[in-house]
Amino acid sequence: MFEQLGLIGCGLMGGSFALACKREGLVKRVVGYSKSPSTTERAKQLGIIDDAAPSALLAVSGSDLVLMAVPVSATENTLKAIANLVNPKTMVMDVGSTKKDVVDMARRVLRTQVGSFVPAHPITGKEVAGIEHADVNLYHGQQVVLTPIEKTLTSHLRKASALWTALGCRVLTMSPDAHDAAFASVSHLPHMIAFALIKGIMAQPQGSEYLDLAGPGFRDFSRIAASDPQVWRDILLSNKTQLLAQSQYFRQALESFEKMVEAEDGDAIASEIAKVSEIRAAWRMATNRTA
């Protein structure tokens, strides 16, 4: 389907993408670039890329498909580095977990060529990073959200959709704002809540003893509190507006539960729990697991 993939960022996300594209016969050749030359070299040794490019721009040169698999904080500089070679013959995608900020950068930097950029968020990952952990199945069976803007070329959007589908993904399309609101509500806010819960417990003299008593319910609930500080600093900041808006919805709901408890309104509490419990039990990924 594509002649050459220009991979910018040879890490877990990028390396796994290259492996999967090759396995499915979607690209003939992969040219990779990483900020650290030793990483690019390693990617070549591992056979994940065919050639190492000495710059991001040279990775784009001759590529009809470009994936920027870099941290959101490095996206703007990457776009600047490649802007001169971006044109409708090249389809450029990213993998960032926030989209409004990325789209704004792309508009600013790519200007009249912004239509060649298809913003993408594959919802997957591992707790380990780096090219050594590249996994040909990382994307298989996962969801990918594409967030085109009005200038996005329809032909590119169609090709992007077909590409991710061929990698075994479920492809969804929505606006950057809707994407960011959705992920603020189901991912970024839950992370902030989990961080705050542990901070609130540890603010108490017996906090450590309390934690020692926690069971499997707490284990699952708080698992995301063990996330990477740098990654999550970037995410919380880059989705600030939607995150704070979602936090308000949550606070109102928490307050309504507090008021029902304060008023000892058992019927209202049971009815509210019944509603959310039913929704959670019917949710897509719900499974019966031991508490």
Place this chain on the structure above:
Amino acid sequence: MFEQLGLIGCGLMGGSFALACKREGLVKRVVGYSKSPSTTERAKQLGIIDDAAPSALLAVSGSDLVLMAVPVSATENTLKAIANLVNPKTMVMDVGSTKKDVVDMARRVLRTQVGSFVPAHPITGKEVAGIEHADVNLYHGQQVVLTPIEKTLTSHLRKASALWTALGCRVLTMSPDAHDAAFASVSHLPHMIAFALIKGIMAQPQGSEYLDLAGPGFRDFSRIAASDPQVWRDILLSNKTQLLAQSQYFRQALESFEKMVEAEDGDAIASEIAKVSEIRAAWRMATNRTA
């Protein structure tokens, strides 16, 4: 170790306890009673109890061990029903997840015989209720908190401790108040938060679409939101004071995260996440799992 277990409440907790006691050879005979005769009958058909008693009092008759595995809201009536047969020859335990309220009831109802009651909270459960889901391994490897009061017979406390240890549990002893504060922080509040998160999401027009995008992080975080409405109504209400106090600690911590995000104070955010992330990663039950 015991001649006869009088099981009051043939549900998940009670049925699993009976199965485990029998497997470990800790009781010779189980006489069970449930409010619904069909449940008691089913427990007998499944071989979980040996005999069905027509009343709670008759389940206690002849039993040297009694387990009240009923909702906390039914504890007082259960104690009243059996009070006449409670004496130092019988060790009575409960499985309630709040302890101050249960201890107060026991003082009022059992009066001079309150020493025969050993308040117990096994920290385990499943999202599914009922005798059909009784599981011989439900208690194995879990923690049990005993919250004796000054009148609790030492001999009973020792027997209770030995019994739970024999079922494979880690036994901890603390005051009813300390227990309730601890569980408000690591269990009851997380449940209320999980309920509120879903209520807050569903309060928005696109709430269902947001949920559809949620991934494995949300799955684990929100698992406890699928809990039983009646059980959790009772728990939230019975531990009202400690729960609302813990919710204040949490709100303060959440607010401090919101303020750091609002101020775009990346260093402070990363430093706070690093602290809680380290605490969570070092926690007793922490395991490395794919995000």
